[in-house]
Amino acid sequence: MTPENSFRARLLIVALLMLTGFGVLIFKLWYEQVLGGEHYRKSISRQSVRRVRLPGLRGRIFTADYCLLADNKPSYNLVFYLQEMRRNSRKKTVENIRNIASILATEFNRPDDLTSEKIIRHITVTPGLPLVLYKDLDSVELARAFQLMPQMPGVGVEVVPVRNYPEGSMASLVIGYTRSENADKAADRSEYFYYRPDQEGKSGVELAFEENAGLLGIPGLQSFPGSELMQVDHLGYVNTRRLEYQAPRNGNNIVLTLDSRAQKLGEELMQNRRGALVLLDADTGEVLALVSSPHMDLGKISPVWSKEYYQQLLEDPGIPMFDRATRGSYMPGSIIKPLVALAALARGVDPESKVKCNGRSIVDGKQISCANRYGHGELNMLQALERSCNDYFIEVGLAIGAEYLADFYGIGGIGEATGLETGGTVGLNPIRWIEDSSYRWSDHETALISIGQGKVQISPLQAARYTAAIANGGKLMKLYLLKEVYDEKGKLLFRNKPQVIRQWDVSPEALTLVQNGMYNVVNAPQGSGRSGRSSELTIYGKTGTAEVDIRNERIKNTWFTSFVTYKGKRYALTVLVEEGRSGGRDCAPVAKEFYERYLSRSL
CATH class of the missing domain: 3.90.1310.10 (Penicillin-binding protein 2a (Domain 2))
Structure with a gap:
């Protein structure tokens, strides 16, 4: 090959390489702008918005x-x-x-x-x-x-x-x-x-x-x-x-079932007390007042919950962040006795049969005292309810048996949810121990649960619920707080309706007898809740006092659960006062004042 031909060959190779490079560059530009353009436009958009x-x-x-x-x-x-x-x-x-x-x-x-x-x-x-x-x-x-x-x-x-x-x-x-x-x-x-x-x-x-x-x-x-x-x-x-x-x-x-007058009054009456107050519409299950005392102040936590106030709440011995009304679980003491009476009547116990009260019962070698340490003498069921006689209900409880008694507590809602939308304790039903073959249940424990002590616990809300059932003829209602829902323009979206969870299988005569017993508790001369008697309203109630050991000392949690009928409406009210003296002295007067001011007088 001549030098001239060799030069031309090299020139041709260089030209081909340059053309190839330009071709690759043009292809890359076409690929990026045409095929990949949408991808890059989206990427730019993501970075700029x-x-x-x-x-x-x-x-x-x-x-x-x-x-x-x-x-x-x-x-x-x-x-x-x-x-x-x-x-x-x-x-x-x-x-x-x-x-x-x-x-x-x-x-x-x-x-x-x-x-x-x-x-x-x-x-x-x-x-x-x-x-x-x-x-x-x-x-x-x-x-x-x-x-x-x-x-x-x-x-x-x-x-x-x-x-x-x-x-x-x-x-x-x-x-x-x-x-x-x-x-x-x-x-x-x-x-x-x-x-x-x-x-x-x-x-x-x-x-x-x-x-x-x-x-x-x-x-x-x-x-x-x-x-x-x-x-x-x-x-x-x-x-x-x-x-x-x-x-x-x-x-x-949302519109709640709470009545502001009832809520304000309940909180006023429970001020400076530790405990709870619950008011229900006995026929519908609507919660009209739900008071836990003491309680926190929402005005101090919004918009900013200060560390100082939060620490104050944590250190307060009254536990103001704890809802006693729905989540507190307490031994009911004698307010359980209306349920025991209904269980006994359903089991066939003769209400006129009498039991002699000596002021104490000895069961499994252990003594359980009555409220009257000298004894009530001979009492039938109506009299035993009126005077809250432990001896009577211990003997009845032993007669009908722990399992039947616990089952009836379950029918009364003890050990199950109340239906309340915000939740709460289910309480403690003794059936879990009674049916446990590995646990040796004793007659002494049966005696205790017959008077609301031992392995039975309820919340104030549960007490009000079964009290409402006693008042309304044996209908255990689902409790609810939500009444209505509206959208932002005022259009009604939902309205709640009462719901019966179960109808108690007890006779009208049995309910009437228990109601009469609760009437006597408040209105008879020897009734344990006579401090709740009103000249303006007829109050039916049951006192209770449960002894518990806490902080290395024995204290009394005191109760009064009750119902009234006023202008065709039935109301159930339960009051709990922790570390009190007795249900008759601490709780019944609160219930009386609540009923009189809420129903028959202005606040």
Whole structure:
């Protein structure tokens, strides 16, 4: 090959290589722009827009007489809008924010605890959202904030809704409380770049009707979130453009069965006592008053639950965060005796048969004393109920047997849920030990459960429930707090209806005899609850005193469970006072005053 031909060959190879390179480049450009263009457009879009979750307002909570228990109010937070506080480097931006935060701490006399680490984390994770410096400004702080804002670019006031409890401490343990939800655990977290959380119910009604209220499918207090699509720059800071907005929807409003007059009066009468008071509509199972004393003040925990108040609640020996009315489990003492009498009558015991009371019973070599240590003498069933004679009911309990007695307690609702939406204890039914072949049940234990001691426990709510059944002819009702549900425009979505759980298989004559016995407890000269006698109303009741060992000492929990009929309506009322003297002295007078003021007089 001549030198000239060799040069041409090399030139041709170079030309071919260059053409190949241009071809590859053109193909790559075509591939990226035509085939991959949509992918990159979406990627750019994801980097330049941010979807923000917007919570709505929780539904409101009312009593049956439309006293507002819970709604929402504006709370004012002092915030930093970081896009207006930026400097030409992250370090200088952080220094600027720290300097302003330090000045504001002095101005507002609040802690200067916004650290550089917190600022950097916010810039890194959520630069598109305001950085909250101080929550819940009072009126003086709010006025000062508006004075300072023109002098400090980026400082602003953000209005956020918080839960408001207009009645303060009233029905606080029934209502419950809310807290900001954990965004990381939220079911819809992946749908939003920035997540503004809801307030979610943590206890009581706020929790029970969080998602559903009434029939399945009817939404509860929780709102439906909205969203906005914001445009941001390459660092994630928001510009002024809102690309899209969807308004949130408010949660539904609920009406409870509580009567505000009954609740307020019950709390007044139980003030300075440890215990509970429960009022039911005996025919429907509606809970009209649910008092636990002492109880916390919701006005002190919203919008901010201070560490000081929380510590105060934890250290209070009265345990004000514990709902005694529904979750307290107590030995009932003698208020169980109407159920024992009904069980005996259903078993065929003759109510006129008499038992001699000597003031004490010896069972399995162990002594059980009667309220009258000198003895009541010979008593029939009606007289034994009136005077609350232990000897009589111990003999009857031993005669009908522990298993039958425990089964009847179960029929009375002991050992099962009441149906109340906020929950509560099921109590303690002795059947679990009686039917346990590995446990040696004794006659002494049968004697104890016959007088409401030993292995039987109930809540005040359960006591009121079976008392209501005695009053209404033997219908054990499902108890309920939810009366109605309305949407935010006032449209009725749900109205609750009474539900009978079971009809007791006892004769009308048996119920009448027990009712007469409860009448005598209050109205006969020797009745154990005669301190509850009223000249204005006819009160039927049963006292109870249960001895328990606690904190290395023996105390008495005292009871009075009762019912009345007034203007065609039947009411069941149970009062419990812890560490009292007796049901007749501590509880019956409370019930009397409650009935007289609630039903026959104004508050």
